[in-house]
Amino acid sequence: MRFFVSAFFFLVLLTYTAAYDPLDPNGNVTIKWDIMSWTPDGYVAVVTLNNFQMYRHIMSPGWTLGWTWAKKEVIWSMVGAQATEQGDCSKFKGDIPHCCKKIPIVVDLLPGVPYNQQFTNCCKGGVVAAWGQDPTAAVSAFQLSVGLAGTSNKTVKLPKNFTLLGPGPGYTCGPAKVVPSTAFLTPDRRRKTQALMTWNVTCTYSQFLARKNPSCCVSFSSFYNDTITPCPFCACGCQNKNKCVKSDSKILQMKGINTPKKDNTPLLQCTHHMCPVRVHWHVKQNYKDYWRVKLAVTNFNYRMNYTLWSLVVQHPNLNNVTQVFSFDYKPLVPYESINDTGMFYGMKYYNDLLMEAGPFGNIQSEVLLQKDKNTFTFKQGWAFPRKVYFNGDECMLPPPDTYPHLPNSAPKSLLALSTLISSLIFLLISIW
Ligand SMILES: *[C@@H]1O[C@H](CO)[C@@H](O)[C@H](O)[C@H]1NC(C)=O
Ligand SMILES: *[C@@H]1O[C@H](CO)[C@@H](O)[C@H](O)[C@H]1NC(C)=O
Numbered sequence: 222m223r224f225f226v227s228a229f230f231f232l233v234l235l236t237y238t239a240a241y242d243p244l245d246p247n248g249n250v251t252i253k254w255d256i257m258s259w260t261p262d263g264y265v266a267v268v269t270l271n272n273f274q275m276y277r278h279i280m281s282p283g284w285t286l287g288w289t290w291a292k293k294e295v296i297w298s299m300v301g302a303q304a305t306e307q308g309d310c311s312k313f314k315g316d317i318p319h320c321c322k323k324i325p326i327v328v329d330l331l332p333g334v335p336y337n338q339q340f341t342n343c344c345k346g347g348v349v350a351a352w353g354q355d356p357t358a359a360v361s362a363f364q365l366s367v368g369l370a371g372t373s374n375k376t377v378k379l380p381k382n383f384t385l386l387g388p389g390p391g392y393t394c395g396p397a398k399v400v401p402s403t404a405f406l407t408p409d410r411r412r413k414t415q416a417l418m419t420w421n422v423t424c425t426y427s428q429f430l431a432r433k434n435p436s437c438c439v440s441f442s443s444f445y446n447d448t449i450t451p452c453p454f455c456a457c458g459c460q461n462k463n464k465c466v467k468s469d470s471k472i473l474q475m476k477g478i479n480t481p482k483k484d485n486t487p488l489l490q491c492t493h494h495m496c497p498v499r500v501h502w503h504v505k506q507n508y509k510d511y512w513r514v515k516l517a518v519t520n521f522n523y524r525m526n527y528t529l530w531s532l533v534v535q536h537p538n539l540n541n542v543t544q545v546f547s548f549d550y551k552p553l554v555p556y557e558s559i560n561d562t563g564m565f566y567g568m569k570y571y572n573d574l575l576m577e578a579g580p581f582g583n584i585q586s587e588v589l590l591q592k593d594k595n596t597f598t599f600k601q602g603w604a605f606p607r608k609v610y611f612n613g614d615e616c617m618l619p620p621p622d623t624y625p626h627l628p629n630s631a632p633k634s635l636l637a638l639s640t641l642i643s644s645l646i647f648l649l650i651s652i653w
């Protein structure tokens with residue numbers, strides 16, 4: 222017993238400190254520098270940021286990358302990104318570098334920049350899709366020309382102390398490591414070239430580092446019990462309770478109220494949970510061989526549109542998803558033997574945007590699951606998810622003793638009747 226208790230606490234500790242994600246054990250963001258050519262005083266490098274996380278994307282306003290130069294390097298020029306500050310280049314005559322800072326801070330360019338400033342996979346405002354959602358969009362890249370640097374693989378010094386905001390804190394980056402040079406294929410695929418030198422930096426995410434409080438919560442309901450189990454009180458912290466806005470407030474008619482702030486401070490609708498996002502799981506219907514769940518995600522932030530949102534759910538029956546309506550679905554199988562986790566995300570151009578709080582600030586779907594006769598039950602909250610993540614951050618679940626109960630002795634006819642009522646309940650919830 223003692224062993225299990227300590228093993229449990231060890232795992233919890235591991236989850237929170239080492240940025241280890243049991244649902245995505247290999248998830249990371251890799252930053253790769255490929256030196257493409259040496260110059261008289263340095264080199265030209267292509268920097269590629271790959272998001273290898275299955276379900277965590279880098280949302281607007283996008284990534285910010287920083288590092289510390291090992292020597293007195295400067296950035297002569299950049300294509301496809303820019304340093305946010307030039308710094309003190311007063312030593313230079315004639316050609317002035319793009320950035321002379323010891324710790325350059327680099328951001329992506331916005332879509333629609335002039336053609337001569339673009340680079341492959343650049344200019345997306347720093348937004349990078351999750352690997353599981355769209356691997357072709359899970360990459361961002363730019364080119365930079367570095368001066369006052371080494372000019373051979375013996376004299377070049379790797380930059381140190383990489384930092385990544387994605388867009389907020391939460392990522393920790395390891396040291397740069399020299400890796401085998403990247404090979405490139407020419408467009409006709411008949412010739413291979415390779416980088417003169419390559420180094421990688423790996424960054425991992427920890428929600429614990431990102432924020433003190435959760436940023437979403439979960440509520441439950443079912444056809445077999447008319448109790449709605451709400452999100453926990455103050456699930457996302459109630460520090461900002463005095464700044465929230467009632468849903469019927471006149472303020473909401475003011476122009477510009479929805480304009481996002483530079484630092485992304487939310488304007489939340491007043492709720493008892495004070496979360497920007499709520500996920501609702503409704504056990505909707507019971508059939509002989511199947512059961513049906515209705516899922517709804519509601520946005521309570523008046524200053525945020527969630528693009529490329531994703532929802533990750535862990536439930537033992539997700540190994541037998543028969544149909545998902547109006548969302549895309551992909552099983553996440555981190556360990557080959559366990560298939561209890563899946564990722565829901567919006568369909569392109571249909572509902573991949575979760576609109577700001579208000580009448581359109583919600584998205585819904587239904588999931589049809591096939592019962593496994595050996596494990597399926599409505600008892601003891603089995604029908605509710607074990608874990609829920611929105612946009613890669615874990616949502617707070619209600620305490621287990623508040624889950625809707627199966628009535629002690631439920632005749633079959635009552636279950637059928639409740640199914641009817643359940644649709645009503647759901648309607649109420651969507652409004653509430
Ligand atoms: C980063 O993620 C990739 C892809 O999942 C994986 O192959 C690689 O081993 C990871 N790197 C580290 C240092 O975990
Ligand atoms: C370096 O990063 C690239 C992705 O940018 C990845 O494909 C490669 O496997 C990484 N190499 C090592 C040794 O981690």
Ligand SMILES: *[C@@H]1O[C@H](CO)[C@@H](O)[C@H](O)[C@H]1NC(C)=O
Nearest residue numbers: 373374375399402417418419
């Ligand atoms: C540096 O270049 C030499 C050849 O010029 C090569 O033999 C060596 O492996 C390279 N070292 C690294 C770390 O790339």
Ligand SMILES: *[C@@H]1O[C@H](CO)[C@@H](O)[C@H](O)[C@H]1NC(C)=O
Nearest residue numbers: 287288289324381382383384
């Ligand atoms: C690394 O960078 C961060 C932020 O730029 C800075 O606060 C920190 O002092 C740096 N650490 C070292 C060892 O340079």
Ligand SMILES: *[C@@H]1O[C@H](CO)[C@@H](O)[C@H](O)[C@H]1NC(C)=O
Nearest residue numbers: 479480481523524525526577
């Ligand atoms: C969200 O998107 C809609 C439609 O594109 C736009 O009208 C609205 O201003 C956006 N809201 C925010 C908070 O960005």
Ligand SMILES: *[C@@H]1O[C@H](CO)[C@@H](O)[C@H](O)[C@H]1NC(C)=O
Nearest residue numbers: 539540541542552554557560
């Ligand atoms: C996992 O479950 C899904 C259905 O939800 C199924 O399509 C997929 O084949 C399963 N994968 C494995 C490896 O069992």
Ligand SMILES: *[C@@H]1O[C@H](CO)[C@@H](O)[C@H](O)[C@H]1NC(C)=O
Nearest residue numbers: 540541560591592593594595
């Ligand atoms: C899905 O459920 C059916 C019926 O119980 C069962 O035979 C099958 O093995 C299940 N599939 C998986 C992947 O568990």
Ligand SMILES: *[C@@H]1O[C@H](CO)[C@@H](O)[C@H](O)[C@H]1NC(C)=O
Nearest residue numbers: 446448623624625626627628
């Ligand atoms: C419904 O669930 C609640 C919360 O678990 C429980 O207190 C209540 O007794 C249940 N109602 C019935 C009719 O069983």
